[in-house]
Amino acid sequence: MSIRLPVEKLTPEAFAPFGTVIAPDPARAKSINGGTTTRFHALATCEALGTDAEVIINIFRGSPRRFPYQVDMMERHPLGSQSFSPLSPRPFLVVVAEDHGGTPAKPRVFLAENGEGINYRANVWHHPLMALGETSDFLVVDRGGPGDNLEEYIYPALFTIEEIDL
Amino acid sequence: MSIRLPVEKLTPEAFAPFGTVIAPDPARAKSINGGTTTRFHALATCEALGTDAEVIINIFRGSPRRFPYQVDMMERHPLGSQSFSPLSPRPFLVVVAEDHGGTPAKPRVFLAENGEGINYRANVWHHPLMALGETSDFLVVDRGGPGDNLEEYIYPALFTIEEIDL
Numbered sequence: 001m002s003i004r005l006p007v008e009k010l011t012p013e014a015f016a017p018f019g020t021v022i023a024p025d026p027a028r029a030k031s032i033n034g035g036t037t038t039r040f041h042a043l044a045t046c047e048a049l050g051t052d053a054e055v056i057i058n059i060f061r062g063s064p065r066r067f068p069y070q071v072d073m074m075e076r077h078p079l080g081s082q083s084f085s086p087l088s089p090r091p092f093l094v095v096v097a098e099d100h101g102g103t104p105a106k107p108r109v110f111l112a113e114n115g116e117g118i119n120y121r122a123n124v125w126h127h128p129l130m131a132l133g134e135t136s137d138f139l140v141v142d143r144g145g146p147g148d149n150l151e152e153y154i155y156p157a158l159f160t161i162e163e164i165d166l
Numbered sequence: 167m168s169i170r171l172p173v174e175k176l177t178p179e180a181f182a183p184f185g186t187v188i189a190p191d192p193a194r195a196k197s198i199n200g201g202t203t204t205r206f207h208a209l210a211t212c213e214a215l216g217t218d219a220e221v222i223i224n225i226f227r228g229s230p231r232r233f234p235y236q237v238d239m240m241e242r243h244p245l246g247s248q249s250f251s252p253l254s255p256r257p258f259l260v261v262v263a264e265d266h267g268g269t270p271a272k273p274r275v276f277l278a279e280n281g282e283g284i285n286y287r288a289n290v291w292h293h294p295l296m297a298l299g300e301t302s303d304f305l306v307v308d309r310g311g312p313g314d315n316l317e318e319y320i321y322p323a324l325f326t327i328e329e330i331d332l
Contacts, residue, residue: 022225036228037294038227039225039306040225043223043224045223045310048221055221057208057210057251059188059189059190059206059209060203060204060205061190061206062199063203083223087253115303128199128202129199137281139251141212141221141307144211
């Protein structure tokens with residue numbers, strides 16, 4: 001018995017409970033560098049909580065997931081935000097859940113396309129990176145420093161993401 | 167009269183006086199997420215100095231530069247680091263200078279290729295974004311918040327970057 005999860009379009013509004021979408025939003029554009037560059041400003045804000053915490057930049061190289069995919073766990077980072085921006089044109093899946101009294105609710109699945117990235121706010125439940133199609137690199141901005149910044153939860157039931165139609 | 171600038175290969179060692187190279191360095195690799203992801207950890211550290219400062223994520227869309235290019239100015243951000251990671255496979259130029267008593271020395275020009283990004287440490291003199299070939303998007307992680315975080319300097323003489331051989 002497994003509950004099927006629909007795949008939703010990633011929009012700033014739909015994703016607002018979990019964080020922000022990192023994409024060139026015209027509303028945040030300003031011209032800089034003598035008109036040679038457009039800056040899409042402050043698409044996301046990084047959180048790094050706790051003593052001696054810092055914001056670090058990493059690359060994550062994710063293997064592609066196979067479908068149908070069984071979602072059986074989620075994780076969250078209580079001390080910091082975490083962003084993922086694809087360094088390839090390939091889409092990827094963003095799987096998140098609202099918190100219900102300390103555990104994740106039913107997962108929601110968003111398809112990030114056209115180079116869209118996302119930033120999870122601190123303490124937002126999410127599934128580990130789900131690359132699609134081929135091994136894919138992502139720029140990841142998150143928290144470094146001492147302290148326990150990982151919480152995991154195993155669901156008592158399985159959820160299924162059927163084949164992704166790209 | 168203009169001084170010609172050679173274009174150097176971007177390596178972590180050559181770039182060390184100015185900041186770090188953001189690329190999947192095998193020495194920083196660790197396996198995470200049950201073996202589905204390789205994390206290249208802490209390739210760069212973000213600096214955001216001053217009251218109410220934060221680290222923000224932006225997209226810069228740069229117009230391609232034309233060559234020969236005359237370098238006539240530099241800038242620096244005393245209150246924060248600034249990283250550039252290309253969201254396309256196109257190379258770009260990284261133009262930096264050491265500080266000599268409050269003004270930039272002769273520029274050095276590095277060619278970032280194969281998706282390499284860089285992070286300028288706070289207060290490092292650099293030229294504004296120099297995209298190559300086509301309009302190109304970059305993920306930029308830098309400082310947001312109050313305070314004067316921009317200093318510019320106009321060189322008394324011109325420096326020239328000749329045609330880039332890609």
